Amino acid sequence: MLHPFHRSLPLAWLLLTRQPARLITAFVGVAAAGILILMQFGFQEALFNSSISIVSKFDADLVLLSTQSASLTGMAGFPEERLSSVVRSSEVESVMPVRWRYVKWRLPGEVQSRLAIAIGINPFQQVFRDSEIVSQQKLLGDRGRILYDSLSRPEFGPVQKQFEAGKNVVAYVGEHRLFVAGLVRFGPSFGYDSSFLTSIASLNEIFADSAGSIELGVVKLAPGSDPERVVREISPQLPDDVRLMTKSAFESYEKRYWANSKPIGFVFSFCSLMGLAVGAMMVYQLLHMDVTFHLPAYALLMSIGYRRQRLETIVFVEGLILSGLGFPLAWMVSAFLCYLVATYTSLPMVLSMQMVATTFLMILFMCSTSALLAMGKIRDADPADLFQ
Amino acid sequence: MHVLKDICLDVQRGEFVALAGPSGCGKSTLLTLVGGLKSVQDGVLDVLGYRLNGCSPVLLNRLRSKIGMVFQSHHLMEFLTAMQNVQVATEAVIDRSYRAREQRCLELLASVGLRDKANQYPSMLSGGQKQRVAFARALACDPELIVADEPTAALDGKTGREVVMTLQSVAKERSISIVMATHDPRVMEMADRVIAIDDGRLVPHSSAGFR
Structure with missing residues (x-):
């Protein structure tokens, strides 16, 4: 299974780079999706962090x-x-x-x-x-x-x-x-x-x-003292009009309010998904066109004993390459945009490593899914056509 | 509708069989069947010990990796060098190391006289050279059989014969059987046996109208 990646002809890369204009379009598409997702994460995190920026400075348990x-x-x-x-x-x-x-x-x-x-x-x-x-x-x-x-x-x-x-x-x-x-x-x-x-x-x-x-x-x-234990001990003795929370529970409560009770939390998630969907469409479009354009090459490979699974792996690797190419650009641009937004709005816009890793996984998923869909086109490659 | 009828053909190891016949007589259809590219609807077809009637795709793939194919058009991948075009075929044979495959490709290019063109792209090669690369590619998987469909059709007579001669000598050296469809009488002369097809049936060669 590792064969297509290890010490073999980089067919996926060669097929992709054969049409630079299309490659650039897909590359920009992946990067745009990445930027959109990263910025949404950035804004969402800024929303959550800013909502507790004062409370987090309390000298409290x-x-x-x-x-x-x-x-x-x-x-x-x-x-x-x-x-x-x-x-x-x-x-x-x-x-x-x-x-x-x-x-x-x-x-x-x-x-x-x-x-x-x-x-x-x-x-x-x-x-x-x-x-x-x-x-x-x-x-x-x-x-x-x-x-x-x-x-x-x-x-x-x-x-x-x-x-x-x-x-x-x-x-x-x-x-x-x-x-x-x-x-x-x-x-x-x-x-x-x-x-x-x-x-x-x-x-x-x-x-x-x-x-x-x-x-x-x-x-x-x-x-x-253990804050959670103290909360458990004191809470039953409190009047009904007040409640006691640990500071971290209070911060989570506030973040949950913004995430679940306000439309803005949903809007951020929705925009991330939109970015993912648009990126997936662009990558699928490129890979589908790429397979269509290279159908004779795929037919030839089939005629010389390549199994369909191996040809599908080539398309899959093309998807992985696109995610690997587009994501670093998305990361760099987003980091710069976050800096601009933070400077202008004073919002705590930070791209944490967790957000970056999550976005990369989402982009990977997007490109892989597009590649899986584009693989279907390989069925049209018929080696018998080479005899005509 | 049956394109081929009552065909009975045995090819010996190392034998060069030329298939003659007018256009549309069924030569290419026969080659696609022998090459495992299409399945047989009726009758019995045994190729290299594989019975191809109702054969599974896995088995067909295994068969294809033992057959070298040469087409009328060279079908080289324009974005790959001559060397890489040959390498592509060796990669289907997964039980060899990368270095061994690379060495093998260089030997094959040398055997068709193109060692010095290994790093050139198809666009930099002449028609004859491209077809030689296609032969080297066909030989790359250590085939037991080479199926060729009018490989000299796009070449001038002299170049065509030279190319076939190269293929024949390499094939003889390695006891590879060749089944080649051709219209070229001088290529037919080089074959061990000439079989004619007319209207989907094997006919005596003289009655196919070539000699």
Whole structure:
């Protein structure tokens, strides 16, 4: 079975390269399918990663949230006293309240306001493990101070530029004036384009009607504790309006929300399949035409004792060659496009090795399937025709 | 409809049999049957010890790998060199090493006088040279039988005879039988036996209108 690949005449390669124009078309087709799939994966991963970019910076083992919260884009509040139900456990080191609210952000002189995420913390508790935040969070002790996300979309105004130029930057949330006291880096997501960190007290001034209510409880366990076991132990004692999750379970929950509950998750998968289908059609078309064009050669090979299985192997190898040729180009172009998108949108567009390997397997499958379909054409090769 | 009727033909090992007859008489049909390229509908056909009536595709393939075929047109693959065109036939014989097959191809090209043309593509060869490469290809699988369908038809008389002479001498050396359809009386003269076909039947050679 290895014979066609090992130390033999590279017939598949020679047949493919005989018509350079068609080869280039198929090569571009495979690459285009690869780019489409890789970019979809890139966007999907960016969607998932960006949705948890802030949570992933929590210095936490567990997260307490309302049972009504479906995702970070739709957080429901719960009474802050619920934290005391968690703190009773001897393995809990600290429990910190966090507010998580959408606010309407606007710079002075602008009429239009935009939705941003405001995260309220106690400035004297270490909610985040990010040193950039830890070193600045005390500034939030003064009312109305914020740490602005420097990776916010540019439509939110030249906040970073002005702040770095030493100017006093003021923004409005409703009628409330906020002062930028520092910059942090969270990055936008598909659910919000900007965010800032402030104190719970400052947020409670804006949302006076929900003062005393919080959206998240960030729980830190004593060293050596097993988060899952603690969740199992504490959960039965919690009131019905809250639930406790490990941080990683919460992140998975958020990713699942985007993958399953929002149409965008389906759209990404669908676009990947579309890319695969279009690529498969292009490769099939080329291989079918290639077999048709070389029917006399296949007939000759049959007349000199080549079994049909060996001829089919040649077509199959042609498919493998196309995937091997097209994929590296797809990878290079996609990596460059991801860099461009990440630079422009600040979305965490990264092509992980797992994504690259998965895409390569998909391309391999696409080319193999096309080759298997094109093999049928070999049946038309009749060595008896050579006598005419 | 029967194209061939009452054909009874035995070919001895190393024998050169020329098939004569007018166009459309059934020469090519007989060759396709003998070459295992078409199955027999009626009658009995034994080739190299294989009974071809209702023969399985696997068996047909095995038979084909023991028969060298030469066609009216050389049917060389234009994208392969002379050497590679011969090599293609040796690759069907899977029980040899690559190096041994390569060596064998060079020997075959040398035996048809084309050792120095091994790396040339068909487009760089003359008609006679192309047909010689086709002969070398037919010999590549160590055949016991060579089936040739008017291999000199596209060549001028002199070149045609030279080419057949080359084939004949290599075949004699290796005791390979040749069954060759031809219209060329001088090629017929070179054959050990001439058999004529007319209207699908074997007829005395003189009655086929060639001599």
